[in-house]
Amino acid sequence: MNIIVCVKYVPDATADRQFESDNTVDRVGVDGLLSELDEYAVEQALQLKEKAGDDTTVTALCVGPDKAVDAVRKALQMGADKGIHVTDEAIAGSDYIATSLVLAKAIEKAGSEQAVDLVMCGMASTDASGSVIPAMLAERLDLPQVTFASVIETQGDQIRVKRDSDTATEVIGATFPLVLSVTDQTGEARYPSFKGIMAAKKKPMETWSLSDIGVDAGEVGLSVAWSEVEDTTARPPRTAGEIVTDEEGSGATALTGFLASKKFI
């Protein structure tokens, strides 16, 4: 099987994430890393490889600035076989539409020698949290989408997943090739071992520009975005609230008093 895992490089959620003066996400000044939610996708890809046997290759694909190569490297350390980093100045500030175009074109190129069976994604990126790229990739690549999987079962070229939708728990079935996105319910992702970290250094890694994948610079980037951010404002810090310490029931009375004063009772 030929599996491609889409991994995004995102600003660390525990750092102070911020915007640039042009209202794009600061992807350089803030420490970044492989999106935690994409680790689950890498993990599931590796498990599928382990189940399928040796001839399966897992390729980690990332679209992002120079530093984003770190996300690919982490996936290689976890056990992916190959890395592809698509980077080009013209991509900066791309929205979902443009990002999905670049990813789709890169996936097509990656599949030009051996057809891709499975495109895997996280359930959402931890910065944009759109949860739309997997559906957009399915649309662009004309593949079935099997998304938000919390349990995955495969047999031959068939897949069955459990999906907790908004109002029901569903079982979705489809036939490869397809786009699969996985949730954090699929199970903890492995940590890179020392051996994995050493091995990653020797793994094949390609860097592609827009012209390598046949995308015109005029189709992507901030200037042609399909949506425009007009303004970003840091939320004013919450004014410090009142904190009481419970002593023999005083906490409950104070709490009830507060709720009543706000008319919640």
Add this chain to the structure above:
Amino acid sequence: MTEVLVVVDHVDGAIRKPTFELIALAKRLGSPSAVFFGGADASAAAAEKLKAFGADKIYVVDDAEIKGYLVAPKAEALQQLVEKTSPAAVLLVSGYEGKEVAGRLAIKTGSGLITDAVDVEDGGVTTQSVFAGNYTVKAKVTKGTPIITVKPNSATPEETAGAGEVEQFAATVSDAAKKAQIVAAQPRQATGRPELTEAAIVVSGGRGTGGDFAPIEGLADALGAAVGASRAAVDSGWMPHSFQVGQTGKTVSPQLYVANGISGAIQHRAGMQTSKTIVAVNKDEEAPIFELVDFGVVGDLHAVLPAATEEINQRKG
């Protein structure tokens, strides 16, 4: 007036509240046209309700042939409706399905997409709350038909009737769209409490409950609230995943959020930080959740919550 398509979110014809919020927002942009995917049996009653909340038009798309498939057929049908009506915008509820239909529709129609809006103003300017609620972003679609997914609880439903003209819309759905099949579906069991994302009050419990959610449920019932949980509580198997609040669970934005035995990790905050009033009970005065609160009690939830519940029930008489 230009139409604004509002995709109706419903379960077997029972329309969920966020749809009425979307109709209220749609009125700011044009004339609300609801799009109802469902059978003939459910559509008549649904159309009445949609009209009562302001829909001028209701497109009924018979879903007999497509309801067994994931997302793609709905996107195709909507593309055809967008071509027919040239709407000012398409509004959908921000949930798994709404977002994915929106994503596909955006590619199909070459349109810009904005997800997780918490407000939509006249002119199509949207407000989003990003980075775990630390930033507010105003944005606007600049190409194609604005496609906007809106979070629940972002507007107040308006019960002022629209023209309510019903039109059957025959969509053609390709075989390619029918490749991901819904093999089985088990509807979520009703809890008897308000829906988590729609509730005005949410009372949540975390690892600090030690697995005993009775104090959480007791307070929730005294306040008429929904029950929520942290991922730690879900991962421990104490509550089903559908109760999880946070980055990989539900985003809630109630009038009041009460966090009990929850430390306030960034991923939890991402799902509740925009709540209007925040209250926490935690035995650790250093817990980060206290940075967010309007009111906090440092104490053991197993003592504080039952006592508070009793006082509240007494006050209610």
